[in-house]
Amino acid sequence: MSKVMSKPRIVIVGAGFAGYQAARRLGATMADHARITLINSTDFFLYLPLLPEVAAGILDPRRVSVPLAATLPRVECLLGEVRSIDRDARRLRARSPEGRDFDVDFDRLVLAAGSVNKLLPVPGVGENAHGFRGIPEALYLRDHIIRQLELAEFTEDPAERAARCTFVVVGAGYTGTEVAAQCQLFTSALARRHRGLGDQRIRWLLLDLAPRVLPELDRRLGRTAERVLRERGVEVRTETSISEATPDGVRLTTGEDVPTRTLIWCVGVRPDPLVEGLGLDTERGRLVVDEYLTVPGQPDLFACGDVAAVPDLTRPGQLTAMTAQHATRQGTVAARNVAASLGHGTRRAYRHRDLGFVVDLGGVKAAANPLGVRLSGLPAKVVTRGYHLAALPGNRLRTSADWLLDAVLPRQSVQLGLVRSGAVPLDSEAPELPN
Numbered sequence: 001m002s003k004v005m006s007k008p009r010i011v012i013v014g015a016g017f018a019g020y021q022a023a024r025r026l027g028a029t030m031a032d033h034a035r036i037t038l039i040n041s042t043d044f045f046l047y048l049p050l051l052p053e054v055a056a057g058i059l060d061p062r063r064v065s066v067p068l069a070a071t072l073p074r075v076e077c078l079l080g081e082v083r084s085i086d087r088d089a090r091r092l093r094a095r096s097p098e099g100r101d102f103d104v105d106f107d108r109l110v111l112a113a114g115s116v117n118k119l120l121p122v123p124g125v126g127e128n129a130h131g132f133r134g135i136p137e138a139l140y141l142r143d144h145i146i147r148q149l150e151l152a153e154f155t156e157d158p159a160e161r162a163a164r165c166t167f168v169v170v171g172a173g174y175t176g177t178e179v180a181a182q183c184q185l186f187t188s189a190l191a192r193r194h195r196g197l198g199d200q201r202i203r204w205l206l207l208d209l210a211p212r213v214l215p216e217l218d219r220r221l222g223r224t225a226e227r228v229l230r231e232r233g234v235e236v237r238t239e240t241s242i243s244e245a246t247p248d249g250v251r252l253t254t255g256e257d258v259p260t261r262t263l264i265w266c267v268g269v270r271p272d273p274l275v276e277g278l279g280l281d282t283e284r285g286r287l288v289v290d291e292y293l294t295v296p297g298q299p300d301l302f303a304c305g306d307v308a309a310v311p312d313l314t315r316p317g318q319l320t321a322m323t324a325q326h327a328t329r330q331g332t333v334a335a336r337n338v339a340a341s342l343g344h345g346t347r348r349a350y351r352h353r354d355l356g357f358v359v360d361l362g363g364v365k366a367a368a369n370p371l372g373v374r375l376s377g378l379p380a381k382v383v384t385r386g387y388h389l390a391a392l393p394g395n396r397l398r399t400s401a402d403w404l405l406d407a408v409l410p411r412q413s414v415q416l417g418l419v420r421s422g423a424v425p426l427d428s429e430a431p432e433l434p435n
């Protein structure tokens with residue numbers, strides 16, 4: 001016991017791409033030299049890139065949830081949400097899911113709390129839109145989509161039917177694009193089963209203020225994605241957003257009114273609010289770190305992933321993008337540098353050039369540019385699924401089985417009613433939405 005107590009304690013906040021990877025690496029290299037603690041709001045690592053497939057009914061939500069305790073055997077995993085950090089006392093306070101506060105002391109702290117939905121001051125959005133950041137939102141959206149088509153089938157009012165069959169996604173980054181692509185195919189398949197919908201048009205609108213789809217990625221990926229979406233009938237409106245949202249519809253910035261009961265808000269993310277309370281320098285809301293992922297003047301404090309403003313050494317003057325690819329690699333480097341700060345190994349600067357990106361567009365379509373090679377159609381789909389399987393730290397067989405079943409069987413569509421609208425507000429501080 002006294003030996004354990006004398007070991008330095010490394011605490012990691014957040015078990016997303018960055019924190020999970022840091023914990024894995026530290027568990028493998030430092031478990032004999034330090035006590036490694038991972039604090040996360042859930043008991044699993046969430047593989048966010050496959051979340052649109054959960055909303056579209058392809059994957060069971062457990063496939064994208066990799067259990068922490070089972071996959072990180074040499075790491076102490078604590079369930080809780082970190083509420084405050086006392087840098088001088090080297091102590092943080094967290095709250096358990098049952099509301100009990102507890103303190104954790106640390107010698108080294110790795111902040112990897114990720115990001116949250118970015119809100120814009122558009123009237124009605126906080127009350128009428130839903131974001132897409134976690135399993136509750138994905139399950140809510142799946143139920144909501146099924147419900148809209150089921151209610152549309154039986155209404156006598158053609159205007160209501162049209163509104164229920166209209167789905168608006170704001171934000172054509174990878175989240176919005178994949179949600180629109182996957183869920184549009186889902187609604188097409190559902191509509192064929194609802195004979196009462198007859199030839200009712202199912203409308204999907206994908207809006208972005210940027211002049212193109214996937215504005216943050218390679219131009220050619222955006223072109224492929226836009227072409228596939230337009231071929232399927234998705235109305236892609238670039239340089240357009242919404243100026244107002246109500247329970248019955250949205251007004252576009254062009255002045256056009258679109259009656260709808262579904263507004264999915266994918267306009268981007270901002271770093272976790274935990275950063276704001278630290279009293280440290282931030283850049284675009286992200287905690288400033290140097291190329292070693294250390295907070296300047298705070299040798300015990302490291303940050304990585306979306307929460308950190310990491311200088312991109314391959315593009316001087318810019319920050320690394322908020323992507324899973326960067327977060328994962330930064331987690332590895334943070335772990336190495338934490339170990340070096342405790343006298344084990346040498347530290348390394350973070351430098352990573354993008355290896356390409358994959359965007360799953362549902363069905364047999366995808367867009368990918370592995371190592372700069374532009375792919376579309378089936379080859380891109382194979383690369384995309386292969387990439388996700390390789391990147392998933394667990395559940396690979398079950399995920400493959402779900403994909404196989406989806407390829408040969410009709411998709412199941414039942415509303416489970418597990419997540420109500422009020423449980424997934426866009427802004428956690430916003431008033432609860434009605435069911």
Ligand SMILES: Cc1cc2nc3c(=O)[nH]c(=O)nc-3n(C[C@H](O)[C@H](O)[C@H](O)COP(=O)(O)OP(=O)(O)OC[C@H]3O[C@@H](n4cnc5c(N)ncnc54)[C@H](O)[C@@H]3O)c2cc1C
Nearest residue numbers: 014016017018041049081082113114305306322323324327
């Ligand atoms: C739907 C969706 C699809 C995406 N698709 C792609 C894609 O295809 N490719 C790509 O590169 N990127 C994608 N991204 C972005 C990518 O997922 C993020 O860049 C990546 O998750 C960042 O990793 P992270 O470790 O910084 O944060 P996260 O993965 O968000 O992890 C943060 C973790 O910290 C926990 N946490 C937060 N606050 C606290 C607290 N106070 N106390 C304790 N724990 C806390 C959270 O529960 C979470 O587990 C997608 C994002 C979304 C939302």
